[in-house]
Amino acid sequence: MEGRGEASAEEEEEDAEEEEEAEGVRITPQLLQASSGxxxxxxxxxxxxxxxxxTHLGCLGRCANLEWLDLSGNAIAQLGPLAALRSLTVLNLARNRIASLEPLGSCQNLQSLNVAGNLLSGLHQLRCLTGLRRLQSLRLREPLARPDNPLCAAPAYRHALADMFPSLKAIDGERVSGRGSELYQLCRDLDSSLARAGAGSEASQAAQPWVDAAFWEPRQPRRSSIMEEAYRQFREVLQECRDLSRRADDTIAQAEQALSARHDPNAFIF
Incomplete structure (x- = not known):
C-alpha cells in the first residue's frame, strides 16, 4: 500500500509540473530577486x-518603483498587474500575445512604449493610452517583431496615430515632431529639389546637342535656401549630439563611481 501511495504522490507531482510548464512561466518573488539582485x-x-x-505577470505589480521594464519575446496576453506601476517610463512588450492595452492607461509616467509584434487589430485598442500626456515614443512595428500587429496593414495608420497622439515625437522609431523631424523633412525636400533639377538638366542637354561657349568655364556653386537651412539645422543637431555625449560620459562616470561604492555591485542589472 505504501508503494502505491508513494507512486501516486510522485505521479501527481509530475502532473503538476507538466501542467505548470504547459501554462508557462509566472513571475514570482524568486524570479524577481534572481533577475534584479x-x-x-x-x-x-x-x-x-x-x-x-x-505567460503570467504574477507579482510584478509589487514593483511599485519600477521605471524600466523589458518583457519582449514572451507569451504574455494579460497586462493587469502593470496598472500598479505608476513610475514606469520605458516599457518593451514586443513579440507577445497582447490584444488589449487597457491596464497601461494607469501608467501616467510612461514615455516610451513598444508593442510591436502583438495582436492589436485596430486603432480603437489604443484609445486607452490617449490620457498618457508624457508618452513620446510609440512603436507598433519593428524588423524583429514578425508578424506585425494587424492594424499595421492599414496604409495610413501612422497618420492616424499622429492625430490621435499629438504629443508623440516618434512613431515606429521615426521622428514625427521636434527638430529631428524638421531636419528629415528638409532633407526630403532637398532630395526632391535635386531630382527635379537633375531631370531638367538632362532634358536641356537632350534638346541641345552642342554646348554653350562658356560651358567649360568653372561656375560658382549655388545653394538653395532649403539647402542652407538643412546645413544650419544639421550643424545644430550635431552640436546637440556632442553635448549629449558629454553628459552621457559624465552620467556613466557617476554611475560607475556609485556602483564601486556599493557592497554588492551585481545588484544592478543592465
Whole structure:
C-alpha cells in the first residue's frame, strides 16, 4: 500500500509540473530577486525579463518603483498587474500575445512604449493610452517583431496615430515632431529639389546637342535656401549630439563611481 501511495504522490507531482510548464512561466518573488539582485520588489528600478517564456505577470505589480521594464519575446496576453506601476517610463512588450492595452492607461509616467509584434487589430485598442500626456515614443512595428500587429496593414495608420497622439515625437522609431523631424523633412525636400533639377538638366542637354561657349568655364556653386537651412539645422543637431555625449560620459562616470561604492555591485542589472 505504501508503494502505491508513494507512486501516486510522485505521479501527481509530475502532473503538476507538466501542467505548470504547459501554462508557462509566472513571475514570482524568486524570479524577481534572481533577475534584479534586489531582495524587496519595491527596490527594483530596472528589470529585464526578455525571452523567458513568461505567460503570467504574477507579482510584478509589487514593483511599485519600477521605471524600466523589458518583457519582449514572451507569451504574455494579460497586462493587469502593470496598472500598479505608476513610475514606469520605458516599457518593451514586443513579440507577445497582447490584444488589449487597457491596464497601461494607469501608467501616467510612461514615455516610451513598444508593442510591436502583438495582436492589436485596430486603432480603437489604443484609445486607452490617449490620457498618457508624457508618452513620446510609440512603436507598433519593428524588423524583429514578425508578424506585425494587424492594424499595421492599414496604409495610413501612422497618420492616424499622429492625430490621435499629438504629443508623440516618434512613431515606429521615426521622428514625427521636434527638430529631428524638421531636419528629415528638409532633407526630403532637398532630395526632391535635386531630382527635379537633375531631370531638367538632362532634358536641356537632350534638346541641345552642342554646348554653350562658356560651358567649360568653372561656375560658382549655388545653394538653395532649403539647402542652407538643412546645413544650419544639421550643424545644430550635431552640436546637440556632442553635448549629449558629454553628459552621457559624465552620467556613466557617476554611475560607475556609485556602483564601486556599493557592497554588492551585481545588484544592478543592465
Amino acid at each position: 534586489e531582495l524587496a520588489p519595491e527596490a527594483i528600478l530596472l528589470l529585464r525579463l526578455r525571452g523567458r517564456g513568461i
